[in-house]
Amino acid sequence: MGTDHIYRRTAEHEEGGCRMPILYDDRTPEGLERASGLAPSTVWRWLSWLGGMPDVFQAACGLIRQKDSNSTLHRQPWVVSPRKHRSEQRRKTLEQAMQVLAADRVCERLFGTGLFPRYATGRGPP
Numbered sequence: 001m002g003t004d005h006i007y008r009r010t011a012e013h014e015e016g017g018c019r020m021p022i023l024y025d026d027r028t029p030e031g032l033e034r035a036s037g038l039a040p041s042t043v044w045r046w047l048s049w050l051g052g053m054p055d056v057f058q059a060a061c062g063l064i065r066q067k068d069s070n071s072t073l074h075r076q077p078w079v080v081s082p083r084k085h086r087s088e089q090r091r092k093t094l095e096q097a098m099q100v101l102a103a104d105r106v107c108e109r110l111f112g113t114g115l116f117p118r119y120a121t122g123r124g125p126p
Contacts (some may be wrong), residue, residue, distance in 0.1 A: 011038045050100045051093035060103035060115055067110050073103060 012019040022038040061074045078095040085091040104114040 051097035
């Protein structure tokens with residue numbers, strides 16, 4: 001969300017100036033015949049899922065302040081590029097998703113585990 005990439009571009013892998021769709025390959029003959037790709041709409045569904053949890057952000061901020069009273073996470077400005085949204089509701093959803101992802105990274109640093117320990121929401125590949 002910190003870039004001007006559109007969702008379609010986010011669902012692609014770029015290497016050597018060439019963009020290719022991100023595909024799931026299960027290494028079976030059937031899987032190779034009908035490989036599934038990451039749809040740009042999936043990226044939005046993930047973000048809207050994260051953005052639909054403002055209570056998670058508030059609870060995380062409370063825990064973070066208990067552990068680190070100097071934390072300013074709750075005072076951060078959350079600005080989404082105007083290219084990322086066309087409506088006020090989508091802007092608000094994206095801001096809330098940014099907040100949850102930021103809180104996840106802070107919790108990882110402070111507590112050794114993020115808000116979503118079974119999902120790699122705030123980290124890149126292992």
